[in-house]
Amino acid sequence: KETLILSGRVVVEEGVHVEMLDLPLPPVEASAAKLEAQISEEKFILLPQGIEFQGKLLLSWGGSQGQSHPVSILIPQKVSPERQIEGQASVYMVNSIAGEKALLGIKIEWRMTEEEALPVEISPPGADGCFSLCQLEQQVQKVLTKELTLKLPEPARLLEQVQTGELCSSLVGGRKGLLLVGLLELDLFYISEDGQEKCYQTKFPFEEWIAAASPEKEYRLKVNALRLNHSPLPTMAPGQELLLHLELDYSLTTLRRCEAGLPPPTTAPTRRILVEKIITREPLEYYVEIPLSRPPGFVADRQLRWEEGVVEGRAERGAVLLKVEPLLTWEYKNEYNQIKMVELRPVLRWVQPSPLAQPGQLVRAQFAGTQMKLRTNAGGELILQLLLTGELILSQEELRVVPLQREVARTEPLETEELVLFNWEEKLPFLAQSISAVHFFLQDFRLSQMEEACFLEGKVGGVLTYLDREERRRLHRITKEVWSKIPAALSRNRIIVPVLNKWQCRPLPSWPWEQGGVWCELAVRLLVFPLETEDKEVK
Incomplete structure (x- = not known):
């Protein structure tokens, strides 16, 4: 037996939901001998209220006669946006009520999964068949920064707020590498010249080459966070362009396909995962x-x-x-x-x-x-x-229930990285015309473990040198307490080392009722290493 670090979809929760539907029938159905129904175009969506199932119900009778109905069913359930949802639906009962309605019983089997790196024992293909497995080679956290240039449909007095909507993203492989293709929905709230508050909705497409690619490997991208910053604009001239700064936190996973058998589990530990069996x-x-x-x-x-x-x-x-x-x-x-x-x-x-x-x-x-x-x-x-x-x-x-290796082999540990971003507005006693130099350092960083979350807390210190309106050099010391939520699984049996990766500061526009200020942004890279332990028998 061998052990491979696989990227597996672990089943964390599953269930069955039964729903009764009644649909109207045309008068010609009264003489039909038999009703038949089937569901197609199935789709599962995670919503804050629960799991939404969408599909198309095809009701047929008398051979070629029939009608289709869209179906949308909400299953109340506590959900997590980090999970994936899938399932299948079937019709287990079809009855005609007085020739006017069709009563149908819909059975929905659903399961929620999470991607997890697992040390799974494998074997040569045997009687149970051959499986196509995804061997985990690398998983890194990255940040994509883009500048978006937009125009409002009319002159505006003030831009109040920019809200992000749905982000559709995909990976396209090519000879140049991996191309991230995205489409971002934006809502811009502003005050028009006649004093009315309005909202301008638009979609912004973008592309970015993010990494080299190999045809022998597979790549998966997951968007973890999205931030959109813009400098305050007290007034906007007609036709003036609006510059937005987009930051996209994402994880890029590199996988390699391999084929092997999965031995039956004989002892713990085990895990129930979704696997691909080759037909x-x-x-x-x-x-x-x-x-x-x-x-x-x-x-x-x-x-x-x-x-x-x-x-x-x-x-x-x-x-x-x-x-x-x-x-x-x-x-x-x-x-x-x-x-x-x-x-x-x-x-x-x-x-x-x-x-x-x-x-x-x-x-x-x-x-x-x-x-x-x-x-x-x-x-x-x-x-x-x-x-x-x-x-x-x-x-x-x-x-399938797969056996896991009891103790991860003492070969070179799998190293992963997580990038955490901090940003804030630092108040200054004088208006900053330009920034001459800035230096940051990290202090007293620690992990705080909660029931379902983990927080990284600490202090950021720094020294900022800038020129005021009269071009006099000013010195400002920075002390900022920061925190960020990180995945709980990241801190479980891990050693985490925060390292300052990059930073920047830019002056903020002056307001009549305020003093100066700068916008500070820091990227802290978390080096994450497995914590190796030995299970010893105590007598």
């Missing part, structure tokens, strides 16, 4: 001809390169729907013997037969080789002949 692996082959526009001055083809992009798959009964969006780089020579390059982004869709495929299965397509050739047809058009070969892997998620 089938099949050879994959796809041929397509893509017409290309002849570039100006084209004389001869030189080179074609393939770079894999987005690969998506959906399993249906007996087949898999595949979509691939690669990046093709085409180099050619023109009439001046110059080498030119064109980038192509075709969208390839096809149906791949797979006898064991069923809805709900997970799909992974791995391309081992590509063959590309450019030819000219009888009409003089350029045709790209493309042949893809690889492997199609179908797997099914299942709950």
Whole structure:
């Protein structure tokens, strides 16, 4: 047996909810012999009030007759935003009431999971099958800073507040690395020139290359916190741009896929997690001809390169729907013997037969080789002949109790990092025209453990040198008590060392009724190491 540090989704809570629904039926249903119902397009959402289930209920009778109804059911439950929710719904009862209504019983099985690094014992694949596991290689906490430039739809006297709404984010891998693609909703509250309070809602797209990437690895991104700062603006001229400072705290996890067996647990400790059991692996082959526009001055083809992009798959009964969006780089020579390059982004869709495929299965397509050739047809058009070969892997998620290693091996400990941000407004006796120098240091940092949370507390000291309005040099000493909530799991059996990572200060605009001030921002990196202990028998 071996032990691997896996990133597993641990089941922390689960339950079953039953809901009765009555739906109206058209008059023609009165003579129908049998009612049938099924649920599709299932979706689970975590809300402050509990778990919301959304889906589409298809009610059918008499063969091809039927109607669909949207379904939304709220399950009251204490939830945590750090958790993930999933489940499945089914119809266990369908009755007709006097030919006018349909009474349905909906059964919803749900479970909440959390990502956790676990030392899991593995074995060679055996009678229980082969599992696709995610080996944890690295997990780091990072901060993304962006400047957003916006304009209000009309001139304004005062910008009161900027609120952030929903943030949609995703990771896209490419030859340059990992691209973070986001769409942020913003609500800007302001006072117009005629004295009315208004709200301007907008969406701001952004992109940022955040790390190098390897095609052999998988990456997961989780947004932990979002902050949006802006300097106070007493007045805004017509058409004046508003500069916002966006800070995004996120964790980036690097995983490597491996295949192994899971031995049955014989002794404690164990953990109940979701794992992917491989159902089938099949050879994959796809041929397509893509017409290309002849570039100006084209004389001869030189080179074609393939770079894999987005690969998506959906399993249906007996087949898999595949979509691939690669990046093709085409180099050619023109009439001046110059080498030119064109980038192509075709969208390839096809149906791949797979006898064991069923809805709900997970799909992974791995391309081992590509063959590309450019030819000219009888009409003089350029045709790209493309042949893809690889492997199609179908797997099914299942709950399984896995054995954990009793004591983590004494090899090099897994080191993780957490970045904590502190910011505040430091009052000054004089207006700061510019900042000459600033130095910070950390004092008396400690951890305070509560029942369900852990707090990092301490003091930040510093010395600030700045120039006032008359350009006289001023010295200001900083002493600030700070605290931040960190995940309780981070402090459990861990040694945490806070290290000052970076800082900055910027002068705040002057107000008639206030003295000067500066906006201080600090990033403290927490070096987190496992606390190794030995279990010894006491006689």
